[in-house]
Amino acid sequence: MENTIKVGMADLNVSCHPGVLTTLGLGSCVGIALYDPTTKIIGLAHVMLPSSMQAKNNSNIAKFADTAVVKLVEDMKKLGVRKENLVAKLAGGAQMFAFNQQSDMMRIGLRNVIASKEKLEELKIPIISEDTGGNHGRTIELFSEDGRLLIKTIGHGVKYI
Amino acid sequence: MTININDLNNLQLDVLREIGNIGAGNAATALAKMLNKKVDMDIPKVKILEFKEVTDILGGAESQVIGILLNVTGDITGNIMFILDYFAAQVLVNMLMYKPINDFNGFSELEFSALKEIGNILAGSYLSALSCLTNMKILPSVPDIAIDMAGAILSVPAIEFGKIGDTVLYIETEFCEGSTKVVGDFFLVPDIDSYETLLKALGVIS
Known part of the structure; x- marks a missing residue:
């Protein structure tokens, strides 16, 4: 596979065409994939928490949905992307453990998804597809060729969104 | 004051290692009783990792693992998680169910339940050691x-750690029965305020 870049937990990266961005084992974290169909430039963030406003230590901007989206768009602009061309895909935000759904810790996946959507909406970036929620982990790969997002799971199949 | 894991000094790390040691020792004793066999353990390793490295433990982010999670309430609040790789879990269940050690055909419902109980007893004995040591009520x-x-499993404790910093602290424990080794990782994840309570109760911060 050509030029695969791994994005770790609380990390983000961008790539020109041809390139593949991947992040392994998304649980309650959310993978935010951005794609520009005209330049084929891609960007992927692996965010852990919804908001940098609620955290005491918010130095790592790739960790939070709100700041990671902004940084991702900035980095893609530097490569020559026009924000108006961007489309987004979301994956992850699962609830890995079923019990105690009331507690904040358990709903974190859902909150990550909501926060990501809010930020994308604010920046007027349309979300064209998503595979979020559920109770299973996901590995995702974003291809610069056509912006397709491969989702691999254990026991829940493989698909493209 | 907020505890920053990166700023823990050697004394505090030693104390956490010792908690791990005593907790895991208790867990090993419980395991020995369950299996009715002698169970040895290595000195647990206290590890502090950055998020980027976290998913590389236990054979990589995509390897299949078993996570057992318990909520903790009482004088401290938070969570404790025990993680085993799939192979190790199968070995443990096989020992417990008197099956051949190398029988790897997945888990039946009964075996799944047994596994949950193993996690329950290990985490429970770990916590009771911590409770004795600190004189705190930990349920x-x-x-x-x-x-x-x-x-995906590790993201659960990692997110909790993410609220206070950019690193994860956990304790790696290795149990041995004869020549069979089983490696498990304990993640004790106190809520932000409870870290302080815990280190205070242990006398390493004032």
Whole structure:
């Protein structure tokens, strides 16, 4: 596979065409994939928490949905992307453990998804597809060729969104 | 004051290692009783990792692992998680069910339940050691279990650590029965305020 870049937990990266961005084992974290169909430039963030406003230590901007989206768009602009061309895909935000759904810790996946959507909406970036929620982990790969997002799971199949 | 894991000094790390040692020792004793066999353990390793590295433990982010999670309430609140790789979990269940050690055909419902109980007893004995040591009331909830990619399971404690910093602290424990080794990782994840309570009770911060 050509030029695969791994994005770790609380990390983000961008790539020109041809390139593949991947992040392994998304649980309650959310993978935010951005794609520009005209330049084929891609960007992927692996965010852990919804908001940098609620955290005491918010130095790592790739960790939070709100700041990671902004940084991702900035980095893609530097490569020559026009924000108006961007489309987004979301994956992850699962609830890995079923019990105690009331507690904040358990709903974190859902909150990550909501926060990501809010930020994308604010920046007027349309979300064209998503595979979020559920109770299973996901590995995702974003291809610069056509912006397709491969989702691999254990026991829940493989698909493209 | 907020505890920053990166700023823990050697004394505090030693104390956490010792908690790990005593907790895991208790867990090993419980395991020995369950299996009715002699169980040895290595000195637990206290590890502090950056998020980027976290998913590489236990054979990589995509390897299948078993996570057993318990809520903790009482004088400290938070969570404790025990993670085993799929192979190790199968070995443990086989020992417990008197099956051949190398029988790897997945888990039946009964075996799944046994696994949950193993996690329950190990985490419970770990917590009771901590409770004795600190003189605090520490109550575990019923356990919940998940089998999935290591990265996905580890994201649960990692997110909790993410609220206070950019690193994860955990204790790696190795149990041995004869020539069979089983490696498990304990993640004790106190809520932000409870870290302080815990280190205070242990006398390492004032």
